[in-house]
Amino acid sequence: xxxxxxxxxxxxxxxxxxxxxxxxxxxxxxxxxxxxxxxxxxxxxxxxxxxxxxxxxxxxxxxxxxxxxxxxxxxxxxxxxxxxxxxxxxxxxxxxxxxxxxxxxxxxxxxxxxxxxxxxxxxxxxxxxxxxxxxxxxxxxxxxxxxxxxxxxxxxxxxxxxxxxxxxxxxxxxxxxxxxxxxxxxx
Numbered sequence: 001x002x003x004x005x006x007x008x009x010x011x012x013x014x015x016x017x018x019x020x021x022x023x024x025x026x027x028x029x030x031x032x033x034x035x036x037x038x039x040x041x042x043x044x045x046x047x048x049x050x051x052x053x054x055x056x057x058x059x060x061x062x063x064x065x066x067x068x069x070x071x072x073x074x075x076x077x078x079x080x081x082x083x084x085x086x087x088x089x090x091x092x093x094x095x096x097x098x099x100x101x102x103x104x105x106x107x108x109x110x111x112x113x114x115x116x117x118x119x120x121x122x123x124x125x126x127x128x129x130x131x132x133x134x135x136x137x138x139x140x141x142x143x144x145x146x147x148x149x150x151x152x153x154x155x156x157x158x159x160x161x162x163x164x165x166x167x168x169x170x171x172x173x174x175x176x177x178x179x180x181x182x183x184x185x186x187x
Contacts, residue, residue, distance in 0.1 A: 036060040116162070136167050 041056050041064075092098045107114045141164045149157040 038064075136171060141168075 036056060041060060044056075087093065087098075090098065090101050092101055145157060145160055145164065148160045
């Protein structure tokens with residue numbers, strides 16, 4: 001077996017080499033050879049610049065495609081889980097059962113809205129317009145709505161606004177049915 005090397009003796013052997021902090025740290029950080037500026041790459045794809053620029057390496061393009069694929073898969077899985085969870089909670093198996101379930105829930109939870117929706121399409125005999133409807137106009141309706149809001153509040157105002165819209169719709173239907181032009185009072 002070999003003996004270890006001998007130690008140097010003297011003043012220089014007891015001191016460590018003299019280096020400053022600036023000499024010990026590298027002046028620039030090493031840049032990996034595979035780094036790609038994604039913003040510049042996308043900018044070049046969207047708005048190609050001069051031909052002098054090099055095309056991105058195939059690895060970068062494959063990584064971008066993989067990222068889009070992973071994101072798309074994540075969205076698809078989340079959507080499927082949400083739909084499946086909704087089906088399980090509501091106890092439905094197809095779209096027809098879902099529509100029936102939603103209609104019945106709406107009818108039980110919000111009967112006023114349901115009655116308004118169903119009454120919207122059942123018209124009474126509207127061959128003749130009453131004078132109250134023929135004299136209807138927006139300026140008078142706005143004033144009536146403002147008075148109701150000031151006196152009775154929001155709920156009464158919302159009911160009155162719905163009635164005003166129904167009167168206007170009735171007048172519109174009559175005008176379409178008879179082919180008449182809107183009276184001058186409707187502005």
